[in-house]
Amino acid sequence: MPAQPTNHKVRDVNIRMLRGGSGPPLLFLHGANGLPVWLPVFEQLSKHFDVMIPEHPGYGTSDNPPWMRNIGDLAMYYLDFLDGLGGEKVHVVGQSLGGWAAAEAAVRNCSRIATLSLLAPAGIRVKGIPSGDNFIWDLEEGLRNLYHDQSFPDRMLAQPLSDDDAEIALTNRYATTKFGWDPRWFNPALERWLHRISVPTLVMWGENDKLFPVAYAKRWGERIPGAQVEIVPQCGHVPAVEKAELTAQKIIALAGRR
Template sequence: MAGSPAFEQLDVAGRTVEVLTQGRGRPLVYLHAGDGIEPSLGFIERLARSFKVIAPSHPGFGASPRHGLRDIHDLAYHTLDLLETLELEAPVVAGSSFGGWIAAEMAVRAPARLGGLVLIDAVGIKTGGPEDRNIVDIFSHTPEALNALSYNRPPPMPAPADLAAALRIASNRESLSRFAWSPTLHNPRLRRWLHRITTPTLVVWGADDRIVAPDYGRAYAQGVPGARFELIEDAGHYPQREQPEAVARAVEAFAGVAAAVPA
């Protein structure tokens, strides 16, 4: 189990952001889901065996101030600013769920800035007709019900360790609702622009995802020229948490890197 993250404070175009950095090698920017970085610390540690992982808290999440940012477009441009601030040349950008949506918006705007794009059960597009619900309305569920929906084998929900941890959870929930409430977890125009993504792309999906089904992931992959779709068995909406080794190996194979043997 991963320990407490050692965040650093970074100035990104005048905005203070907390960033966790682990490992060395090819840079990989990991964009967390709507519940923050902490649930994926084990996966980040695993990726750090083969990449230099840079994991920022999005504005409004964790201890990163929101800085007046208002929507997914602001978050996409902010994260592109982060790449420039860190002088990252062609990093792999991997995003989970809400973070995958941010990554896709970045790749539509500036495909040449990314050396690889990994979408892990990403939300963000609209499939089907106006009356079709393709994404579970997570805002209408209790945390307990959402936890049950999100995993193939739902883990217990531990109580926050202290007040600081509780405040981070509250900040994450508030900010996710601000950025993704309406329309719920998608940009109605994003799908039409996926053809602009010339970045090599891997779409990874949990076979048992009950938040956004695998067919939604296949639609994402079909919209991106040359994208590859990979299903992860025995995993729900967060396959990197339930099957971290399988997802890490898929990312390593896609990026053409080998994992270091742990000491």
């Protein structure tokens, strides 16, 4: 059953959040394109978890506090967010930009994190293997380059974009530029602190990712102690959409829920 958007407040910042399911808390941090709809992967996860999908500050209709200036601010915001939830530790999942924020939060403090699932995260740079330039791609190209199976973008592009959705997409693009433009999609300091991630970690990567090449998965796996690296064949940048069932399975297994 699709979750309804709710409001969530941490300190003085109000954000939009999708929430559904029951079980231990699971926090899903979305990627550069903003708050997704209630996807099949969330339906699967909500059978095992209390799934929370906040819209990052600065995205969509969430507040845009002026102090939110870089990825470190976003990471600190989510540490506040986790503290605010209280109760048991939280399974944290992050897609792309959201994976970057999750990793930045985890190197600072893992005490509120149960497990960490990084789905094609941004955040590091492997020299000699440049990321795709999603800031120069046009809108259709940008969408097509995220997927291996072109039937996904085909369906998305066939849907007309309402004025409200277009404004949200534009707002998201601004926020994403703030975090990801320079240095392009990475923080030079992050890689050298990844050893501080002390919780069970899954790194999942589409073999055919055109934004962050699959070679990045190996580097993440080498830097995070004990990380489990899953390379997904026939899959682009968004395994949670293209291989929803598999993605859900791996996250659930990491959490020891099956």
